Amino acid sequence: MSELSIEGLRKSFGGTVALDGVDLHVTEGDLVAVLGPSGCGKTTLLRCTAGFERADAGSISVAGKRIDHLPPQSRRIGVVPQEGALFPHLTVGRNVAYGLRGAARRSGRVAEVLKLVGLGGFESRMPHELSGGQRQRVALARAMAPRPELILLDEPFSALDAGLRQVVRAEVAAALRADGATAVLVTHDQDEALSLAGKVAVMREGRIIQFAEPQEVYRSPADPWTASFVGDAVWIDAEVHDGSAATSLGELAADAPDGPVRLLLRPEQLCLGEGDPNATVAEVEYFGHDALVSLEFKDGRRLRARVLGSAPFSGQAVSVTVNGKARAF
Numbered sequence: 001m002s003e004l005s006i007e008g009l010r011k012s013f014g015g016t017v018a019l020d021g022v023d024l025h026v027t028e029g030d031l032v033a034v035l036g037p038s039g040c041g042k043t044t045l046l047r048c049t050a051g052f053e054r055a056d057a058g059s060i061s062v063a064g065k066r067i068d069h070l071p072p073q074s075r076r077i078g079v080v081p082q083e084g085a086l087f088p089h090l091t092v093g094r095n096v097a098y099g100l101r102g103a104a105r106r107s108g109r110v111a112e113v114l115k116l117v118g119l120g121g122f123e124s125r126m127p128h129e130l131s132g133g134q135r136q137r138v139a140l141a142r143a144m145a146p147r148p149e150l151i152l153l154d155e156p157f158s159a160l161d162a163g164l165r166q167v168v169r170a171e172v173a174a175a176l177r178a179d180g181a182t183a184v185l186v187t188h189d190q191d192e193a194l195s196l197a198g199k200v201a202v203m204r205e206g207r208i209i210q211f212a213e214p215q216e217v218y219r220s221p222a223d224p225w226t227a228s229f230v231g232d233a234v235w236i237d238a239e240v241h242d243g244s245a246a247t248s249l250g251e252l253a254a255d256a257p258d259g260p261v262r263l264l265l266r267p268e269q270l271c272l273g274e275g276d277p278n279a280t281v282a283e284v285e286y287f288g289h290d291a292l293v294s295l296e297f298k299d300g301r302r303l304r305a306r307v308l309g310s311a312p313f314s315g316q317a318v319s320v321t322v323n324g325k326a327r328a329f
């Protein structure tokens with residue numbers, strides 16, 4: 001049974017369609033990322049689920065029960081907002097205990113969830129005595145404390161700087177998993193969605209266009225738009241004959257009928273070697289951990305490769321081969 005079941009959800013604001021028939025099923029204990037560009041309806045989906053907004057049509061069920069008629073406080077859903085929104089005049093311990101009743105407060109649950117988020121012993125600190133990442137983790141602990149059926153996280157790392165974001169992300173995901181929580185994270189950040197979630201729902205213009213595991217979304221995107229949105233894409237236009245397409249990179253297997261095709265490769269599938277050169281390095285963008293290398297082929301076509309380790313130099317003649325399969329559209 002799905003912990004969260006959303007079916008046919010629609011919501012418009014005046015003439016703007018924010019949700020255009022959203023279906024989403026989240027299994028108990030899963031962490032799902034809803035990934036989409038600005039304005040695609042992610043926050044509206046989250047607000048309708050939490051009960052802050054009323055959908056025009058469709059249903060929302062949690063643990064098998066319809067909840068869309070209930071006020072937010074009766075939905076058993078915990079929300080972690082963008083910037084934590086802790087009560088500034090309450091200690092960490094009292095912030096976390098906020099949604100707990102008497103017996104639960106005394107049960108040690110506050111200490112337990114603070115430990116889960118890596119902040120054991122922080123009960124008596126005030127919010128202003130915490131770093132941004134620590135405040136976000138307290139906000140998560142507060143949402144988890146009453147053991148809600150579902151936790152919703154709205155771009156919870158967007159206010160953190162890049163280095164801290166990665167660390168806090170991993171800690172938050174670990175805490176959610178350790179507590180067995182079912183969670184939906186809304187984000188426009190591809191790396192965040194692919195690295196954290198068990199499943200990714202790609203959203204565009206008020207619809208979910210693909211719902212799959214991160215590797216599948218990256219390797220077999222539903223359409224060209226998704227392919228380019230979830231990562232760097234190398235596009236090659238070619239003609240297919242008998243399951244094979246002639247390209248600047250040689251013959252590539254193409255799972256498509258005879259005729260014109262757009263082939264998708266990821267830049268890391270282009271491998272530079274020492275064999276017979278078939279391309280020249282035109283430009284190198286060096287990032288430390290890797291480099292993006294623009295390669296010019298004999299037919300004048302330019303394609304980008306991602307290279308780990310030492311980067312080639314501009315003007316170098318290289319042999320380029322393809323690792324793995326191209327996806328045909």
Ligand SMILES: Nc1ncnc2c1ncn2[C@@H]1O[C@H](COP(=O)(O)OP(=O)(O)OP(=O)(O)O)[C@@H](O)[C@H]1O
Nearest residue numbers: 013016017018037038039040041042043044045188
């Ligand atoms: N209260 C509102 N009144 C009018 N239009 C709204 C309202 N809330 C959202 N919208 C519109 O609905 C669409 C979806 O907005 P939403 O905030 O859900 O997108 P989003 O994917 O969360 O974007 P972002 O990543 O920028 O927060 C947008 O076109 C937005 O302008």
